[in-house]
Amino acid sequence: MxxxxxxxxxxxxxxxxxxxxxxxxxxxxxxxxxxxxxxxxxxxxxxxxxxxxxxxxxxxxxxxxxxxxxxxxxxxxxxxxxxxxxxxxxxxxxxxxxxxxxxxxxxxxxxxxxxxxxxxxxxxxxxxxxxxxxxxxxxxxxxxxxxxxxxxxxxxxxxxxxxxxxxxxxxxxxxxxxxxxxxxxxxxxxxxxxxxxxxxxxxxxxxxxxxxxxxxxxxxxxINSAKLERVIFRNDLSYDHALRLCTSTEGQVDLVTGVLPKDAEKVVQSPYTRLVNEKGNQVIAGIFNLFRRDVNFSDRKLRLAFNLAIDREEIVRKGFKGYADLVPALTPFWAADFPENLQPRQFNPARASQLLKNARWRPGRPVKLASTEKYQTIARLIASQLRTNLQIEAEVTIVQTDQELSFLKTIAEKKLVPSWDIFLTDATASFSEDTPFYVHREFFGRSGALRAGPELVDFDQLYKRMVIQTDRKTRINRAKAIDQFIFEQAYALFLCIPQSLYAVNKQVHFTPYKTMLDLAETEVTEKHWSRRR
CATH class of the missing domain: 3.40.190.10 (Periplasmic binding protein-like II)
Incomplete structure (x- = not known):
């Protein structure tokens, strides 16, 4: 038509x-x-x-x-x-x-x-x-x-x-x-x-x-025209102030994106709002610093030890109040190129301790974790787990906002060896396919701003095989092989994917998208404050 x-x-x-x-x-x-x-x-x-x-x-x-x-x-x-x-x-x-x-x-x-x-x-x-x-x-x-x-x-x-x-x-x-x-x-x-x-x-x-x-x-x-007459983004309000207005009044704030898990219950209990959640596209993982000479993160046994020492379910429960999903490696489970045979590694502190010993972790040497303020709660939770499960000391450095630029630039330019062992960060999947282009490349690829180590020849070869493939089905299969490879080699400390949370006025019909904020479909009822006037 x-x-x-x-x-x-x-x-x-x-x-x-x-x-x-x-x-x-x-x-x-x-x-x-x-x-x-x-x-x-x-x-x-x-x-x-x-x-x-x-x-x-x-x-x-x-x-x-x-x-x-x-x-x-x-x-x-x-x-x-x-x-x-x-x-x-x-x-x-x-x-x-x-x-x-x-x-x-x-x-x-x-x-x-x-x-x-x-x-x-x-x-x-x-x-x-x-x-x-x-x-x-x-x-x-x-x-x-x-x-x-x-x-x-x-x-x-x-x-x-x-x-x-x-x-x-x-x-x-x-x-x-x-x-x-x-x-x-x-x-x-x-x-x-x-x-x-x-x-x-x-x-x-x-x-x-x-x-x-x-x-x-x-x-x-x-067919896809806007249902709303007007959308006003309010940048004059802090997150806390906006959430307070959204959950306690009408006419000031109708939609707050990026609701923190700790605030989800406020939204649920409010008479004015409902909590809308969608599967997220920001994959959180810990980057192993392969540039370090005093710790051999090139040894798979050591990388695997840290992966087995982490209780991911506790991280989801305590760190995200349940509003996150476990992921085996780096590809979201909702993506077309997610390897269906993969499952998140099971928490196994006994095997983790043995692998740490086999990898010859130096007694008395603490593991050094780093995180920006965004994931400081998760970093401290992981540090606590490592102290308990591996019987090693864990130091946590939280990069303050005013130092974040220089910190990230050091990682990206790779001229200096960072002082940390594991850095908690995230990468964003823009689509449900070609995930290694958006996520794995950023962590491990030649052009990866978050790569913390020499180029990985095996990864680069697998990635090139995916990139040159113009047939979608074949490219998806090669993307799956990349995630499988990264998982088997335990090249990162695999964690989870936080869900996207929204506080939405009850008179607003809002449809979340996994990888964008599309407002064309959003509409309001006749009882909404903007239509009652």
């Missing part, structure tokens, strides 16, 4: 959102500016501005655009729009704030086939391109003339791609950004000069007190 004959429902209601997430800039962008593909509720890659993708051969990807696509300023979406945006993207060596690993190869070319078809031509096979296209947001021509991604404000697009510094009818999404801005200021860390690899580390967030998204009344796809 043509979009032109589908009746369009009039948007109704306003909600106030407090989104403490460091990815707020991406949440604002993805509700206002579209890319060729997006993630659905379950994290699967689905078409957005693209009607379809087809590999012509292993080095040519053909993209057919949706006919009838239009930007918020009235400009039509055509192949020329895609080519214009592609040229802007390719101007910069490291435009994506996540890092250069999202880049298209510098020798990639774009060919216009017809008004709604383009071909991306690569110098070598890259099966990860469909996922990379999620971060290739397509803007109207006016956007590039007036502000660009960082052009007007920073004088460069490097590290600032996908961040909106000013309101305007820049995209084609279901909402328009009519007031405010959300971006981050970052500092680069060079992981490798040849081949070039870099990461961007956040220095600080740059958000206006209020960000207003207005329903795009002329959205080209009425």
């Amino acid at each position: 043509s979009h032109n004959v589908i009746s369009r429902r009039t948007p109704a209601g306003t909600i106030h959102v407090v989104d403490p997430s460091p990815f707020n800039w991406l949440h604002v962008l993805e509700n206002t500016m579209e890319a060729p593909v997006k993630a659905d509720r379950n994290g699967r890659v689905i078409p957005a501005l693209a009607a379809g993708l087809k590999w012509v051969d292993d080095c040519i990807l053909e993209m057919r655009l949706r006919e009838g696509g239009v930007f918020q300023d009235g400009q039509r979406l055509t192949s020329k729009s895609v080519k214009e945006n592609f040229k802007e993207l390719q101007r910069w060596p490291s435009p994506h704030s996540f890092g250069s690993w999202l880049n298209f190869h510098e020798e990639t070319k774009i060919l216009i086939v017809d008004e709604h078809t383009v071909q991306l031509q690569f110098p070598y096979p890259d099966g990860l391109v469909p996922g990379k296209l999620r971060f290739f947001h397509i803007a109207a021509s006016n956007f590039w003339r007036k502000i660009g991604f960082g052009y007007a404000k920073q004088g460069t697009g490097d590290g600032h791609w996908s961040m909106l510094d000013a309101p305007g009818p820049w995209g084609s999404g279901p909402f328009s950004l009519t007031n405010g801005h959300s971006s981050i200021l970052s500092q680069t860390a060079i992981i490798s000069k040849n081949p070039f690899a870099s990461a961007w580390l956040t220095v600080r967030e740059d958000r206006s007190p209020y960000i207003v998204l207005q329903a795009n009344q002329n959205y080209w796809n009425p």
Whole structure:
């Protein structure tokens, strides 16, 4: 059925959102500016501005655009729009704030086939391109003339791609950004000069007190048009203040993202809110420091000893109040490339102690744990378990917020040997497939900002075999093999995946997504404060 004959429902209601997430800039962008593909509720890659993708051969990807696509300023979406945006993207060596690993190869070319078809031509096979296209947001021509991604404000697009510094009818999404801005200021860390690899580390967030998204009344796809008239992100409130307002009043805050497990019961008991939870996409693990010379973490027996000494169920119960899911290695169990045969390792302190002895852990030598403030409770809980279960001392260093940038830069650039043995951190899965691209690569790959050791030759070989595969089914199987390998080798201290928790006003119908904050489906009842006035 043509979009032109589908009746369009009039948007109704306003909600106030407090989104403490460091990815707020991406949440604002993805509700206002579209890319060729997006993630659905379950994290699967689905078409957005693209009607379809087809590999012509292993080095040519053909993209057919949706006919009838239009930007918020009235400009039509055509192949020329895609080519214009592609040229802007390719101007910069490291435009994506996540890092250069999202880049298209510098020798990639774009060919216009017809008004709604383009071909991306690569110098070598890259099966990860469909996922990379999620971060290739397509803007109207006016956007590039007036502000660009960082052009007007920073004088460069490097590290600032996908961040909106000013309101305007820049995209084609279901909402328009009519007031405010959300971006981050970052500092680069060079992981490798040849081949070039870099990461961007956040220095600080740059958000206006209020960000207003207005329903795009002329959205080209009425099936997915916004149900709300207006969304207001309130950045003038702290997390604690926002949660207090959400659970005790109406009309101030309707939705709080990133609710902490310790606060979940407040939301449940409130007469104004309900707790909405979804399976998470941030995988928590401990990185073993393979650069250390006084501890041999290259020995699998030692890595396995620490994995068997951890009671993960206690971590979920005490550290996350039950709002987390165990994971065998690094791939979420809901992902398409999760190895079905894997199970989380069972807590076995007796075997862990024997393995520690076999690995010749030096008596009296403490294990040194490090964590940012985000996971300090988990770090202290793990330290307590190691003291009890391995009969060794465990020291915990909590990296304070003002020291986090330099701490992470040291890990990313790999010029100095960190002083810790195990660092607790996380990586984020952007889709339900190609998980090693987003998670395993970050921990162990050549371009991994969190890799703490020499390059792992066996991992790199498995990863390359996955990357060059353009057949989805084969690539998924090779991704499973990577997670299986990492699990068998116990290359990290595998922990869990926290659930995503939301405090939602009871008159708001909110549908959570596993890998993004999509607000187009959100709607309010007639009893909601914004519709009673």
